[in-house]
Amino acid sequence: MDVALVLIGLVGGVITALSPCILPVLPVIFLSGADQNRRPYPVVAGLVTSFSLLTLLGAVLLAALPIPPGAIRWAGLVALVLLGIGLIVPRFEAILEAPFARLPQRSVGRDRGGFVLGLVLGTVYVPCAGPVLAAITVAGATGKVGAGTVALAVGFAVGTGVTLMIFALAGRAVTARVAAFRRRQRAIRVASGVAVVLLAVGLTFDVNLPNYGTALNHEIQRLLPARVPTGSGAPPVLAACVSQALYTSPSDRAEDCGPAPALTGITNWVGDPVTLARLRGKVVLVDFWTFDCINCRHVIPHIEDWYARYHAQGLEVIGVHTPEYSFEHEFTGVQKAVAKYGITYPVAVDNDYKTWQTYGVQAWPSLFLVDAMGQVRHIAVGEGGYDETESLIRELLTTP
Template sequence: MDVALVLIGLVGGVITALSPCILPVLPVIFLSGADRERRPYPVVAGLVLSFSLLTLLGAALLAALPLPPGTIRWAGLVALVLLGIGLIVPRFEAILEAPFARLPQARAGRDRGGFVLGLVLGTVYVPCAGPVLAAITIAGATGDIGAGTIALTAGFAVGTGLTLMVFALAGRAVSQRVAAFRRRQRAIRVASGVAVVLLALGLTFGVNVPNYATALDHEFQRLLPAHVPTGSDVPPALAECVGQALYTEPPDESQDCGPAPALTGITDWVGTPVTLAGLRGKVVLVDFWTFDCINCRHVIPHVEDWYAKYHAQGLEVIGVHTPEYSFEHEIAGVRRAVAREGITYPVAVDNDYGTWQAYGVQAWPSLFLVDAMGQVRHVAVGEGGYDETENLIRELLTTP
């Protein structure tokens, strides 16, 4: 097993557990430690186990089974609501735990229920996109799972699990030192149940959260020894620009990243289909995103604003929706997301990762700015760098 890949996965797991994606799950993790009747270890163990297995194998398994892509997610959301109600109503919790009564456990009842809660949380835990998680997800979705992918997944699971455990133990430390927690165990369990139900509702309706970890993510990415390639035939100049965008600040001037690859393997469109060849003579911004990516949703308003401001001057925008999770393959979900985010430019559905791999993309969101001659002149990864990107758009629009 490659130690470097394990370390990359470990750092990626820590970043994910410190990112905004943990906010919906954090109250449940914290309160699992504060609940004296339920140890936090099984909760975190169940979450990490189910999340890792679903990330690594879920897409491949669903592809082999005659099930809709969103089956696992919706099953997890329903189970989450039921477990939340169980925390609020003890008799209902006993009914839920009855099927597990004969399973051998070091401790009965509460630990067993905690592990089940963790398993369910893992099905709806939505981590932020990054180069490490992107490599794991795409390997699982394409069935290309090898020793390197397993090493990344193992490191990612350990990094995420350790960080979540810190939050859980912090909840336990607070509960042990604050008398109000010790006196109100029943109230804490009810609060946990309410938090679980609210989590399920928030994930169902796509509640957004603010980002506070972009700078931390960039700083950690610079420590990684090498990026994880996701396309084997990417032109060297373009691959170099993608690598620079991942590990350095966005450049202030245009780059020479070579010809923009054609849109490849597109399975559907939301809006009017277009081609880069057909847009020759226009400045084109290609935005790789996916609808359950928080960072993508933060970037889209900026992209939409540029499209509104500069479209009349010759700017075209193409959204490329490349799914991170199996449920994001659903075209109906993509259409709802396009409507929800107010996207007015065409969106290509890249369910087979053809265009993603052609461009060598490694993280959501990624922006590629193409000049009127079809050359990639700027690559931006993640949030931020909006002023630099807009300045380059204006520059290319005024270049003869």
């Protein structure tokens, strides 16, 4: 597994370094190679060292500190703007470099100064390390960084470092052969600064940029162990019904699985929030799903069909989105999935697995059919059993 993760990380590093995510640091990398008085090697080495350490240690530290994720994003955007302004305005760039200029010259020097510059750039490049950050999400959940996580980070660092070094050396080759570049170097720096600031503005307003590493990021997360709670907080009667549904064929006979637990720990909603208490007197279908689950996507059209047919007769549907992988925790991803799959009923976001555990769910998708008195009368796990579930919906809707 470690060898496979190194190879995946290597490919991910190369792809990321070729994607638009590199734009904030690419102008500086290119110019570091173009500057004949500064070697590009320490700049790239500093960048690789910085973002590798930050991604390996960052999640462990963030897990222990009450820092909201939004603060990290805004800090990165501020860094992009400052970097862009520094490229445009030499005096401002001098202010940014002032703290590093105070370091003892004997310990820094020009090449070591390049390493320090690379360390700063690495903090800006951290958001690009999506595949590594996926592994860190798992590591942060346990507070430990395992061998697989380190192997992935090393592979990603090598892939990124080699690609960035090619860019830097290309900048030097171009400079050595094109005299016009030297005459226009100031204009190029200004243009690069403007590009960086515009990128920061685009990210602030969520302008979509193509990112070739997104699919790879998701694939890597699927290779890593999903940290979904397995313990059940469900009442014994409900837990027994869930276990039976896992290993038996669906039945069209109503069961008695006890009261349906309330929806707890919901972090967000797509659509209007609802509660089972408010829906008392209605037949309610509760669907536990997650947007990357292919089986869930196959079941959704059937649920939508039932909702369209029987809603006027008293059927309500609540989707409970409980993520399996870290990228499924993103609320925007849930919103896009709801729109993409044409889901018209409200969806509760159960990112903390509170409702998942309260119902004793063990697999996606899991359907809980609740009667008008608030009792769970049927549980279906996985695909299939659609005729049986629909038959019970009709039966419960006609039961006084």
